[in-house]
Amino acid sequence: MSVPVITIDGPSASGKGTVAAIVAQRLGFHxxxxxxxxxxxxxxxxxxxxxxxxxxxxxxxxxxxxxxxxxxxxxxxxxxxxxxxxxxxxxxxxxxxxxxxxxxxxxxxxxxxFAVLPGLVTDGRDMGSVVFPQAATKIFLTASADERAARRHKQLIGKGESANLPRILQDIIDRDTRDAARAVAPLRQEPDAFLLDTTELTIDQAVETVLRCFGQSQASGI
Ligand code: CDP
Ligand code: CDP
CATH class of the missing domain: 3.40.50.300 (P-loop containing nucleotide triphosphate hydrolases)
Structure with a gap:
């Protein structure tokens, strides 16, 4: 039996880790x-x-x-x-x-x-393009650079760490450039990946969208 895999790729602070962990928990997947x-x-x-x-x-x-x-x-x-x-x-x-x-x-x-039954949810930059090209569901999760910087800023403040918003924004832009420009496994949306822009979405809304995409791929037998 093939192992269902959901890949969530995207830029830094788009919410990949948060969304992927909740989706894995909801499905009982690794x-x-x-x-x-x-x-x-x-x-x-x-x-x-x-x-x-x-x-x-x-x-x-x-x-x-x-x-x-x-x-x-x-x-x-x-x-x-x-x-x-x-x-x-x-x-x-x-x-x-x-x-x-x-x-x-x-x-x-x-x-x-890591792809073992009952299934795997994984996040990164090249999970859908290189590591699991046959994944049942591929998501490209993103948000505007300003929104991602604001999220990272809030996250750091919440941990009691000092944070400078303009510097975080610059770091995010630099990281995006490095990840997208590198020769090997660059960050990019695969043609068969679902584009999920979370700039205006809550975490719950993003999770529900991923679960819906997965449900549809299972129903159509992909
Ligand atoms: O938290 P953030 O999104 O900034 O980074 P991360 O997901 O913890 O990954 C750390 C670094 O590893 C990223 O900046 C990427 O350059 C690299 N990475 C990658 O190249 N391919 C992956 N599948 C995952 C991470
Ligand atoms: O894994 P990645 O670097 O893509 O991002 P993350 O660490 O999962 O998310 C960065 C921050 O954005 C976390 O504090 C999330 O709670 C928050 N977030 C959000 O506020 N709204 C979303 N729709 C998704 C994430």
Missing amino acids: YLDSGSLYRLLALHARKLDVAWDAELPLAALATTLPAAFEQGRVWLDGNDVSEDIRAEEIGIGASKVAALPAVRAALLQRQRD
Whole structure:
């Protein structure tokens, strides 16, 4: 029996992770935040003093990355690094290591291994285009850059961190450019992906739309 997969790709702070996690919970499916793998690799490399542009050593590290996802937490070498991987600097490292073709190739099978019954919801940049091209439902989730910056700002303030809105907006624009312009697995909407612009949508409305798309794909036997 083929495993149903829902892919949610899109730019930073569009709400992919939030929406994907709720959809997975509603369906009782597994959830993979693929960005966390790139973040884990950036953190692991930093700890081992491997530069974020050293393609082959990074690919070797990616193949043996001692990572685990358990109890809703992210573990590296047995240590809970759920907060560490969210640091802004590690996000920058993640987008640098993610631009290296050998690194992406090394993480490919690892991501595919998450597709087990009863199903998988996964979010990232190339889940529908490269990792799961046969996915039952592909969503391209986006929102305006201003709205995404405002969401990230609110998220940081909520965590008690200092946040500067113009700087966050600039970071988002830079990240968009890097993700869309890279040669390998660039961020783009696949022709068979459903465009979901959440600029004016609540999280609940976005979740319901994804569930409806999935229901339709199941009904039509895709
Ligand atoms: O939270 P944010 O959307 O900024 O990033 P993330 O999803 O945690 O991913 C961190 C970085 O990994 C992104 O900036 C992307 O450059 C990269 N990434 C990727 O290239 N491909 C994926 N499937 C997921 C993330
Ligand atoms: O995973 P990604 O970087 O795309 O975004 P996220 O971390 O899931 O969402 C960024 C923030 O936007 C979170 O605080 C969400 O609660 C919020 N959000 C929102 O306010 N409205 C939406 N429709 C979707 C997300």
